Amino acid sequence: MNLKLSWRELGVQKKLHILIQGSLIILFLISMNWVIERFETQIISHAEQRADETADGLINGMNLLMLTGAISNPLNRQLLLEKTRRSEGVRELRIVRGDSVVSQFGPGLPEERAQDDMDRTALATGKSAFRRIDEPGKPPMLRVVVPFIAQKDFRGTNCMSCHNAAEGSVNGLASVNIDLSQDMANLADIKRSLWIGHLLIQLFLSWLIWLFVRNLIERNIADPVKKLKLTMAEIQHNNDLSKRADVDERNPDIGDMARSFNSLLGTLEQANERLELFAKMFENSSEAIIITDADKRILTVNPAFELITQYRSEEVIGCDPKILSSGKQTAEYYQAMWSTIEAAGKWSGEIWNRRKNGEVYPQWLSIGAVKNHNGKVINYISLFSDITQRKEDEHRIEMLAHYDVLTKLPNRALFADRLQHALQVADRSHRKVGLMFLDLDKFKAINDTLGHLAGDQLLQSVAERLSRCVRQSDTVCRQGGDEFMILLEEIHSPLDIEGVAQKIALEMSMPHQMGEESRVVSFSIGAAIYPDHAIDSEKLSQCADQAMYQAKEAGRNNFKLYGAG
Known part of the structure; x- marks a missing residue:
């Protein structure tokens, strides 16, 4: 996790440099291995060549011994081997007899017999063989097995004339061990030199690439991005979304980034304007x-x-x-x-x-x-x-529409609606409804002598007393001027109406205070009963009105029921 974070925290330039250096190191290792392999191949090839030359020298010596007839003496062969072993890098050398020679001249010395699979394979196939020998504590060796092939012209002699050998048969072989110690030491020196040389080249190339990459990134990425960051910091510091970043047309990628940034700024500016508008709306x-x-x-x-x-x-x-x-x-x-x-x-x-x-x-x-x-x-x-305030305004409008402004009693329209409703209820419940028409006696004289303000005070006092004379379910209405009407719901007989009229007369018997003046006033009251006197509201009102005029004609401060005489 820490390594991942560290890698993420590195800049683009450092990441790119690390990747390039890593690639150079891998290339360096591959090239080093290839060069060293070439040197090793050359050393082995040179050793094989020396072994082959040693084998040739040995064969030439054997030919001389055959020509002089001295080859049958083992001592001569040993001397030849000792002399040949003095060749450069030869550590071990021996001769192995082939089957045709063994059958004619015997097995020879023990060391002249096949020792291992490498000898036997070479005798059987007639092909040279090579094997690298690296044993702990011993110098490195290259063992080379070179077979002797019978032929008429075998290195200047006709070996077939010396014994009964078929052309192309294997007379024997030379087994040569070449010491590779000096070659490997030389190779180690070469390796060191190669490592040092490659390392110096690596460092030089790294430095050149670092300079190139740094210049390339700074000119095409770092500097434009730095300018973009400075613009962003300035916008943040000044809180100015109207500013725009410069577009570098020389670098398409950075130019596209700047254009995208400017487009984002435009969107943010519009969003900020809307937010400011919403904030003002919220606040105000x-x-x-x-x-x-x-x-x-x-x-x-x-x-x-x-x-x-x-x-x-x-x-x-x-x-x-x-x-x-x-x-x-x-x-x-x-x-x-x-x-x-x-x-x-x-x-x-x-x-x-x-x-x-x-x-x-x-x-x-x-x-x-x-x-x-x-x-x-x-x-x-x-x-x-x-x-x-709206509720109060609604209530005020309702009062203006349905109530008398002066007395706060229901007005003519509301009274008519309640009367109609009361008649409908009476039809369903088979009850009676009483309607009273009241006219204030000598009200004009009070207005003329005491003034309209006193008259208004009198009307307000009268309305309050009338409301006390009826039930909560009943309705007192000011028809206009000094005329009032009372709706009595669910009555049983005319006696109910007469009782209300008596309460009104009693209330009116007490003086009404109008500023510094006080007066006793009375009502002329007429009444009608539904459905006894009329079966609709208009007719019922006319009956109550006629009864009221009868009460006036009878001398005022009087009550008359329609049709009662």
């Missing part, structure tokens, strides 16, 4: 933003979050967004919400949360899941806004 968004990890732990929040929730970012980072929960939603509500997110990847809806000070407020919440390229959720992004 009026909506609160929460980014969590896959385990729903808060990673970051924006300033709007701090403004809305009153929590500082450092207080919530690492926490679960549940800390904002108000408790108004059930566990089933949240379970359904997260089921939707898992299935569709997003959810939006209205929810109630709690600020740091404990205040519960409504918010519009959107949650989206962020997935990686494998489809695994890695983040959740939540956006929410405080809709308290």
